[in-house]
Amino acid sequence: MKQAQAEQIATTLGELATPCLILDAERMERNIARLKARLDGLGVMLRPHLKTSKSVDVARRVMTSPSGPATVSTLLEAEQFAAAGVRDIVYAVGIAPAKLPQVLALRAGGADVTVVLDTVEQAQAVAKASRQAGTHIPALIEIDCDGHRSGVLPTDRQLLLNIGRTLEDGAELRGVITHAGDSYLARGAEALRRCAEVERRSVVDAATLLREAGLPCPVVSVGSTPTAHNAADLSGVTEVRAGVFVFFDLVMAGIGVCQVDDIALSVLATVIGHQRDKGWIVVDAGWMALSQDRGTRKQAVDQGYGLVCDAAGVPYPDLIVAEANQEHGIITVRPGSKGKLPDLAIGDRVRILPNHACATGAQHRAYQVVRGASDRVEAEWSRFGGW
Amino acid sequence: MKQAQAEQIATTLGELATPCLILDAERMERNIARLKARLDGLGVMLRPHLKTSKSVDVARRVMTSPSGPATVSTLLEAEQFAAAGVRDIVYAVGIAPAKLPQVLALRAGGADVTVVLDTVEQAQAVAKASRQAGTHIPALIEIDCDGHRSGVLPTDRQLLLNIGRTLEDGAELRGVITHAGDSYLARGAEALRRCAEVERRSVVDAATLLREAGLPCPVVSVGSTPTAHNAADLSGVTEVRAGVFVFFDLVMAGIGVCQVDDIALSVLATVIGHQRDKGWIVVDAGWMALSQDRGTRKQAVDQGYGLVCDAAGVPYPDLIVAEANQEHGIITVRPGSKGKLPDLAIGDRVRILPNHACATGAQHRAYQVVRGASDRVEAEWSRFGGW
Numbered sequence: 001m002k003q004a005q006a007e008q009i010a011t012t013l014g015e016l017a018t019p020c021l022i023l024d025a026e027r028m029e030r031n032i033a034r035l036k037a038r039l040d041g042l043g044v045m046l047r048p049h050l051k052t053s054k055s056v057d058v059a060r061r062v063m064t065s066p067s068g069p070a071t072v073s074t075l076l077e078a079e080q081f082a083a084a085g086v087r088d089i090v091y092a093v094g095i096a097p098a099k100l101p102q103v104l105a106l107r108a109g110g111a112d113v114t115v116v117l118d119t120v121e122q123a124q125a126v127a128k129a130s131r132q133a134g135t136h137i138p139a140l141i142e143i144d145c146d147g148h149r150s151g152v153l154p155t156d157r158q159l160l161l162n163i164g165r166t167l168e169d170g171a172e173l174r175g176v177i178t179h180a181g182d183s184y185l186a187r188g189a190e191a192l193r194r195c196a197e198v199e200r201r202s203v204v205d206a207a208t209l210l211r212e213a214g215l216p217c218p219v220v221s222v223g224s225t226p227t228a229h230n231a232a233d234l235s236g237v238t239e240v241r242a243g244v245f246v247f248f249d250l251v252m253a254g255i256g257v258c259q260v261d262d263i264a265l266s267v268l269a270t271v272i273g274h275q276r277d278k279g280w281i282v283v284d285a286g287w288m289a290l291s292q293d294r295g296t297r298k299q300a301v302d303q304g305y306g307l308v309c310d311a312a313g314v315p316y317p318d319l320i321v322a323e324a325n326q327e328h329g330i331i332t333v334r335p336g337s338k339g340k341l342p343d344l345a346i347g348d349r350v351r352i353l354p355n356h357a358c359a360t361g362a363q364h365r366a367y368q369v370v371r372g373a374s375d376r377v378e379a380e381w382s383r384f385g386g387w
Numbered sequence: 388m389k390q391a392q393a394e395q396i397a398t399t400l401g402e403l404a405t406p407c408l409i410l411d412a413e414r415m416e417r418n419i420a421r422l423k424a425r426l427d428g429l430g431v432m433l434r435p436h437l438k439t440s441k442s443v444d445v446a447r448r449v450m451t452s453p454s455g456p457a458t459v460s461t462l463l464e465a466e467q468f469a470a471a472g473v474r475d476i477v478y479a480v481g482i483a484p485a486k487l488p489q490v491l492a493l494r495a496g497g498a499d500v501t502v503v504l505d506t507v508e509q510a511q512a513v514a515k516a517s518r519q520a521g522t523h524i525p526a527l528i529e530i531d532c533d534g535h536r537s538g539v540l541p542t543d544r545q546l547l548l549n550i551g552r553t554l555e556d557g558a559e560l561r562g563v564i565t566h567a568g569d570s571y572l573a574r575g576a577e578a579l580r581r582c583a584e585v586e587r588r589s590v591v592d593a594a595t596l597l598r599e600a601g602l603p604c605p606v607v608s609v610g611s612t613p614t615a616h617n618a619a620d621l622s623g624v625t626e627v628r629a630g631v632f633v634f635f636d637l638v639m640a641g642i643g644v645c646q647v648d649d650i651a652l653s654v655l656a657t658v659i660g661h662q663r664d665k666g667w668i669v670v671d672a673g674w675m676a677l678s679q680d681r682g683t684r685k686q687a688v689d690q691g692y693g694l695v696c697d698a699a700g701v702p703y704p705d706l707i708v709a710e711a712n713q714e715h716g717i718i719t720v721r722p723g724s725k726g727k728l729p730d731l732a733i734g735d736r737v738r739i740l741p742n743h744a745c746a747t748g749a750q751h752r753a754y755q756v757v758r759g760a761s762d763r764v765e766a767e768w769s770r771f772g773g774w
Contacts, residue, residue, distance in 0.1 A: 017485070017486070017489075017774060018483065018485075018774075019774060020774070051713060051714075073675075073713055073714045074714060093659070093671060093714045093715065094659035094660045094669065094671070094715075095659065096405065096657040096658075096659050096671055096733075096734060097733065097734045098404070098405075098657065098734060099404070102404075118660055119660060119661070119733055121732065121733040121734075122659075122660075122733055125733075125734075144662075147665075149669070149712060149715055149717065150659075150660045150662070150669050150715065181712070270483040270485065271483075272480070272481035272482065272483050272509075272537075273481045273505055273506060273509075273537045274506070275531075275537070278534075282481065282536070282537050284480060284481075284483055287680075287746070288460075288749060289774075291679060292678060292679040292680050292681075292746060293674075293679050294679070325536060325568070326438060326460055326745060327438075327460045327461060327480045328480065328481075328536055328537065330536065345508065346483075346484065346506055346508040346509055346512075347483060347484045347485060347508075347512075358713055359674070359679060359713075362675060362750075363749075363772075364773070365772070365773045385750075385752070385772075386751070386752045387404065387405075387406060387407070387676075
């Protein structure tokens with residue numbers, strides 16, 4: 001009801017109720033075009049990770065076709081995007097056996113959903129579920145390229161072959177997949193190029209090992225926004241997954257993968273108070289609207305809970321949300337800066353750039369779509385949450 | 388559709404899809420009874436803060452009557468609870484003038500919604516909106532008791548009187564309100580008693596000052612779970628607001644306001660992998676399910692992203708979620724502990740206690756309600772989000 005109301009009424013930024021999530025479509029389109037051109041140049045397919053947007057409207061703009069390919073982080077995403085016509089989906093979180101009936105239902109509905117796993121136990125469960133259903137669930141073996149999270153070491157020949165052979169007894173070994181989680185800690189193009197090469201080598205080596213043992217490995221999948229934007233060579237790789245590139249955020253700007261003015265997402269907030277003695281401006285966007293992501297804490301420039309811009313999206317120098325309660329944000333000049341607190345009155349509006357687009361987006365139900373410096377709200381796109 | 392399906396099918400914990408939010412109704416009822424008994428003893432009314440639960444089902448159990456009183460942190464909460472019959476609501480975040488039409492609509496619908504403010508500009512906006520609507524919007528002046536966030540200093544007589552008189556020119560000065568945010572940083576009963584007394588004195592002093600100037604001040608409102616549970620005397624206070632007491636969490640346990648086995652909220656998760664060399668168990672609950680709240684980071688015991696229990700809710704010694712990605716949690720023994728990693732297989736389930744119940748709850752759309760050690764799911768209660 002509220003959303004319908006917003007769609008009817010809010011035609012300018014000034015008419016929106018705060019806090020809310022603003023999406024600059026001009027920046028988003030630029031970000032999408034930039035990665036697509038890069039991967040075209042490298043001759044590799046883009047399989048965008050839709051966990052960043054959780055929105056059919058954004059998905060249709062970021063995918064290379066209405067039917068995919070796509071990556072998801074939950075089966076609810078798979079269900080939502082399958083219902084919207086996406087047919088080629090990798091569910092890129094290790095499969096829990098209890099979730100296989102849901103995967104089978106999605107596949108029976110026409111979506112080619114591929115699962116990911118890194119243990120023989122999971123492979124047994126996938127093979128068994130496939131045999132029982134009279135189908136072949138495709139699976140990718142997760143490779144651990146940098147010790148960051150899950151996966152089989154690319155040198156662990158025995159485990160790779162065990163998983164592969166277990167899958168081939170009823171299911172389908174479709175390939176290998178990795179994610180260079182450590183790239184988020186790298187700084188500078190040279191370090192990121194090295195991360196990308198480590199990521200590429202890990203899956204190419206694992207694929208070689210599987211193929212030499214007579215096992216199939218058609219898919220060789222890598223992915224993270226920092227490595228996607230810095231890989232110099234992707235020989236042997238068949239697809240790149242990346243998510244946050246569509247919106248970008250302050251963490252990506254801190255790593256050097258984008259500029260602050262590439263960031264397409266922001267939270268619109270209203271000034272609701274001052275503590276002038278302390279140099280504070282209080283706004284109605286706390287951690288519920290901004291998320292508690294503090295991903296820039298360990299970067300060279302700590303952006304607090306977000307970098308503050310004027311209502312048109314132009315950053316104030318060194319102005320951040322320094323503290324956040326549930327529905328209160330406290331804006332200050334960044335400690336150590338000589339920046340000046342702007343003269344904002346009760347009721348004035350600001351836009352706050354997020355540390356992490358996936359986390360901030362997840363706190364909201366819809367995007368209010370604007371374009372560049374225009375204050376016209378051209379659409380409201382819904383987004384979903386949950387599992 | 389998924390919710391309806393869950394209601395029909397999931398009758399035991401084992402049948403629930405993970406990750407999901409578990410509410411132990413037995414613990415919740417004990418927590419509610421404990422604070423109600425305490426405030427009855429002190430002779431003060433409870434105005435529970437419903438931002439913690441955002442659930443009509445929980446609200447009906449925590450309020451002292453079906454019509455309130457209640458506290459909310461957003462106007463969406465006010466609308467949802469008003470639609471469910473709550474009639475006495477304090478919207479406890481400083482009012483933005485652009486939100487006054489929504490407040491007027493709620494009041495016209497029969498809900499006595501009170502706003503909060505700490506500037507003359509807000510008081511002017513509330514008075515003007517009242518005059519234009521031919522009604523009297525009630526407002527509480529926010530008092531800054533501990534330098535934590537918003538509010539007028541209780542000694543700032545001139546500002547208090549200016550705000551009060553501005554309100555009385557069309558609106559209604561209903562009283563004063565404060566929140567001892569610093570109590571979250573205190574440790575031990577004696578320190579918390581001092582916080583509670585500072586909180587009490589700030590509003591009682593401000594009320595005295597307003598009344599001596601001939602202004603009305605019927606409501607004297609304090610509130611935080613740590614001070615509510617430790618105040619020795621609440622003379623002059625008319626009501627206590629508290630929210631997190633209904634569920635409790637690891638931050639509250641760290642402060643000493645509850646025990647770990649009072650915590651009524653947990654996230655059910657499934658084991659999806661191991662990194663045995665590193666001592667890691669990987670589960671399908673990352674920061675999307677747990678939130679990124681790291682409120683115990685600065686406490687004596689850092690609980691990571693949450694304390695891990697078995698499927699029945701019994702904590703493993705020193706087992707925490709040490710790292711969290713969007714949909715992956717990495718469970719380890721707490722650094723420095725001699726605890727042992729439990730022997731958990733792929734598909735096994737754990738329950739993770741939250742650092743901050745408000746933040747973890749906000750990541751979910753529903754509560755799966757259980758009672759004590761029983762694995763029967765007796766209800767699914769929906770919760771809402773957004774603004």
